[in-house]
Amino acid sequence: MTPPPLATRETAREARFAGVWTQDLKDVFADVAPYYDRANVIATLGLLGWLERRFMGTVAVHPNERVLDVCAGTNAIGIALLKREPALAVHAIDRSAEMQAVGRARARRLGLSIASIIGDVHTLPFPDDHFDLVTLQFASRHLRVRRVFAEIHRVLKPGGRFHHCDMLRPASRGVEALYYAYLRPCLAMTAFAFGSGRAALNCKRYFIDALQMFYSAEELSAVLVELGFEHVGAQTVLAGTVAFHRAAKSHRA
Numbered sequence: 001m002t003p004p005p006l007a008t009r010e011t012a013r014e015a016r017f018a019g020v021w022t023q024d025l026k027d028v029f030a031d032v033a034p035y036y037d038r039a040n041v042i043a044t045l046g047l048l049g050w051l052e053r054r055f056m057g058t059v060a061v062h063p064n065e066r067v068l069d070v071c072a073g074t075n076a077i078g079i080a081l082l083k084r085e086p087a088l089a090v091h092a093i094d095r096s097a098e099m100q101a102v103g104r105a106r107a108r109r110l111g112l113s114i115a116s117i118i119g120d121v122h123t124l125p126f127p128d129d130h131f132d133l134v135t136l137q138f139a140s141r142h143l144r145v146r147r148v149f150a151e152i153h154r155v156l157k158p159g160g161r162f163h164h165c166d167m168l169r170p171a172s173r174g175v176e177a178l179y180y181a182y183l184r185p186c187l188a189m190t191a192f193a194f195g196s197g198r199a200a201l202n203c204k205r206y207f208i209d210a211l212q213m214f215y216s217a218e219e220l221s222a223v224l225v226e227l228g229f230e231h232v233g234a235q236t237v238l239a240g241t242v243a244f245h246r247a248a249k250s251h252r253a
């Protein structure tokens with residue numbers, strides 16, 4: 001399937017997926033929260049840890065910085081950042097109380113402190129120019145990307161950095177076909193292995209559809225530039241199926 005042109009992609013994504021985004025995904029993440037981390041290790045064939053280390057390797061942190069992890073889920077990113085630099089003030093926002101409950105317990109077990117906010121990330125409940133660093137991993141396919149990225153730009157301090165990691169639509173059609181051929185049975189097998197509930201089973205098809213309508217790494221860079229970010233760069237791994245983007249808010253903003 002060829003996705004609509006970049007100029008209308010966001011409207012097309014919203015028209016197609018608004019219902020799933022608003023309700024179905026809430027039920028999915030409430031359902032999968034207790035086994036989300038283990039399921040991801042299996043779905044990525046054990047590569048999750050490697051992917052997160054590669055992503056974290058692109059992020060610089062400095063003592064006393066204020067950090068926001070958007071769609072924090074079970075706090076994988078906040079925990080990884082605090083292990084590297086304990087003198088960070090890390091905030092996590094996610095609308096799933098269930099995912100954050102798992103994340104809070106994970107952080108507590110490690111003696112780490114992450115401020116947790118339950119809320120929808122399309123409106124970030126923070127003042128302008130507030131954070132030194134914002135991260136967002138594995139969630140943009142489920143979001144009105146332009147609106148959330150504009151919010152991230154607003155809450156970043158001038159000169160603040162944004163780091164993004166997600167599964168993207170591969171630029172190569174051949175890789176794309178192989179990728180979906182792998183994902184279909186993989187999603188079915190993971191759902192079966194963990195006894196997923198109705199919400200997650202109903203969304204198996206959505207996960208592939210959302211990828212097909214999503215951005216390639218190059219397109220996502222273009223969106224960041226359009227929204228006013230500077231120093232935009234991307235690194236793709238796993239044949240272009242995952243990308244790490246970095247961008248900064250202008251010092252003049």
Ligand SMILES: C[S@@+](CC[C@H](N)C(=O)[O-])C[C@H]1O[C@@H](n2cnc3c(N)ncnc32)[C@H](O)[C@@H]1O
Nearest residue numbers: 029071072073094095096099120121137138139
């Ligand atoms: C696939 S998980 C990723 C979690 C985490 N970032 C990670 O890397 O493991 C996607 C997360 O996005 C959250 N999410 C989806 N839509 C959201 C929204 N509109 N507002 C806040 N959180 C949202 C879900 O609740 C879920 O925790």
